[in-house]
Amino acid sequence: MTNDAPALAAKDEPVAVVDATTIKDDGKMPPLYAARNRVYPKRVQGLFRRLKWAALAVLLTIYYTVPWIRWDRGPGVPDQAVLVDMAHERAYFFFIEIWAQEVYYLTAVLIMAAIGLFLVTSIGGRIWCGYACPQTVWTDLYMWVERRIEGDRNARMKLDKGPLTGGKVAKKAAKHGVWLLIAVLTGGAWIFYFADAPTVVREIFTGQASTTVYFFIGLFTFTTYTLAGWAREQVCTYMCPWPRFQAAMMDENTFVVTYQDWRGEPRGRLHKDEDFAVRGDCVNCNQCVAVCPTGIDIRDGQQLECIGCGLCIDACNPVMEKIGRPPNLITLDSIANQERRAEKKPPVFRFLRPRTLIYSAVLLLVAAGMVGTLMTRPNIHANILRDRKPLYVPLSNGDIRNGYTVKVSNRRQTARTISMTLTGVPGATITVVGGAQKSTTTAFLQVELDSVSTYRVFVTAPKAGLDGESTDLVFRFVDTVTGKARTYETVFRGPEK
Ligand code: SF4
Ligand code: SF4
Incomplete structure (x- = not known):
């Protein structure tokens, strides 16, 4: 195992499978929750990492800047482009104004978001989880801060195991300080969607904002800091219901991050002059595990914990390049194509399938209905x-x-x-x-x-x-x-x- 091997478990250690219904020899039930193994994701570079940075930059820019866009609606009406004005029971979205009685538009937007998510999942697997979910985006940002202050994986593991020194306290204080600052800015930005942003900023700093404003900033500061700083992958694994039923949207033609076991096995350390005709391409370096933000081993097959981020692909490709093997031992592919490739058959891409067609049709129908009623609604x-x-x-x-x-x-x-x-x-x-x-x-x-x-x-x-x-x-x-x-x-x- 290299220095970068996972802190969770050595690769060849047996994995304990706990059946909650199994009574132990001493007559006691086994614990229902496993103790958390801290994950120390290693820095990685590559296509998927760049895509994740791009998604993070775009989404955070949208989140923090949208409340500051002005939209002139005439005198006496809010000039904030996107605003949910609870006090006056209105919602403004650029040129669209929705009254409280028209809450069915919100219902339509939620239906479209859900169907859109079903469609994306049925085609590309957990793209939402890996790239656009707020939990992923903010956790990525928090990990970046952590890495800048405490160093990469090995340095962080060493720091956590080491004694409490002045340097350690300073690093931890700096990290949590920046995390809290991001959390406050996140909570503050959320409030701006419900009140005139420049006004509420002035009120916050002059102590004139309402208790509700301070309460919600505090609440969102707490949740951001806790979920992105401390809970991290535990949110995806234990708290989020989406991984539990997203499998219903996927089939054998859905793109997922997958290890090509037919190519990688039998795995093992690479010895000098070894012939790849008699062994697999996986050299058991564990780089794919070391970079994984949820701490899993993709070589164990499809898992609920996998958020489909593709960072393990980025980690494995340089290894393949180094040993002179073709890239994408871990790849983004459909299970159907993996079976075909294993049999040396050309891949077949089936984007138009009954489920994708049905999701698209429902999405178009709801969107057309909503646009139609918006355009013809009486004033x-x-x-x-x-x-x-x-x-x-x-x-x-x-x-x-x-x-x-x-x-x-x-x-x-x-x-x-x-x-x-x-x-x-x-x-x-x-x-x-x-x-x-x-x-x-x-x-x-x-x-x-x-x-x-x-x-x-x-x-x-x-x-x-x-x-x-x-x-x-x-x-x-x-x-x-x-x-x-x-x-x-x-x-x-x-x-x-
Ligand atoms: S799949 Fe790639 S990164 Fe993972 S252990 Fe094997 S060679 Fe290393
Ligand atoms: S296994 Fe790979 S794709 Fe899945 S969460 Fe880990 S790094 Fe991301």
């Missing part, structure tokens, strides 16, 4: 609530009067005049309480910009024109500038015929 929205007590009021002249509460929302950034007319009840007239017009057939409502206005409305109609206890009544709202109209059906109540 007048009303809610009509009929009075239930009393159901109707007989007037002295014999007419019948019903009361309604009408709520009109204006989703535009300008105040509007909306006309309101009635159909269905002959001779019906409208009186808006507090309005200038009395008993009119068309009432004009002044609706403030980006708000919901509530009106108390009385509808009066001659008894002779009613169908009896219940007559269908339609409220029609028209934008007086654009001419766009919406109708809402309700009923007009009266006495029995």
Whole structure:
């Protein structure tokens, strides 16, 4: 074993398989949780490492900068491009504004995210886990800090085993200090998605921010520091449900990180002038294990702990180059192709399969539905609530009067005049309480910009024109500038015929 061999277990040590249902000789149940073996991933260079750095840079840049992008929506409206405004029950995403009543758009986004993840997983395996999951991204960042301060794998192992010296305390303090700083910045950035970023920064530093703001910064600081600094691969192995059911999205044509055992075995140390015709390509150097962020040995086959990052490929390729063997002993390939390659058959790539086609179709369908409804959604929205007590009021002249509460929302950034007319009840007239017009057939409502206005409305109609206890009544709202109209059906109540 080289100096870089894993700290977890020597390669040839037997692996203990614990069956939780097995009672030990002393009659005691075995522990349900194995003690944690600290993982010390070694620095590695290569294509997959570069891809991981690129993904990390892009994702962190998006996360930290998006709340600072401004988007002019006019006076009196937030100018933050992406904002979830809980206080005013709105969400802004550049030119899209979603009201609380339109929460179904959020549902559609979540469905699309889930189906998109299913699709990506069915094609490329655990790409999400290895490259884009926040746990992976922040753990990678934390490991980079750790490596810069404490050194690479061997230096870190030595430091942890060594006595408590001034140098060790200084290094540990520096590492945890930087980790905490990243955690605070992470928690702070999350808050910016829920409040105007420049304002909340000013409030935080002047002590004027609300308790809620400080609480959530503290909460996200704690979770980031704990999960990325301490828990790390334990989150993927024990806490995250995704590895448990992502296998349902995969099949033999899904790309996974895999060890080509048909090529690598029988493995063993390489002796001088050894003939590769009688042995496998794996020289048992354990470099693939040393770099693995979850501390597993990919040569043991597909494992729940493998996040598909490909760093073991980067570790193995230089070894193959050094011993003059073809690269990619550990590779990104489908299990079906591995079987074909083992039989010296050419690989076949099947991206179009029933599951990928179904996921794509559902994704396109939901996306098209969402875009369609977003583009055609009315910008007048009303809610009509009929009075239930009393159901109707007989007037002295014999007419019948019903009361309604009408709520009109204006989703535009300008105040509007909306006309309101009635159909269905002959001779019906409208009186808006507090309005200038009395008993009119068309009432004009002044609706403030980006708000919901509530009106108390009385509808009066001659008894002779009613169908009896219940007559269908339609409220029609028209934008007086654009001419766009919406109708809402309700009923007009009266006495029995
Ligand atoms: S698979 Fe490659 S990196 Fe891993 S032990 Fe074998 S030769 Fe070394
Ligand atoms: S086995 Fe390889 S692909 Fe899987 S987590 Fe470890 S380094 Fe990444």
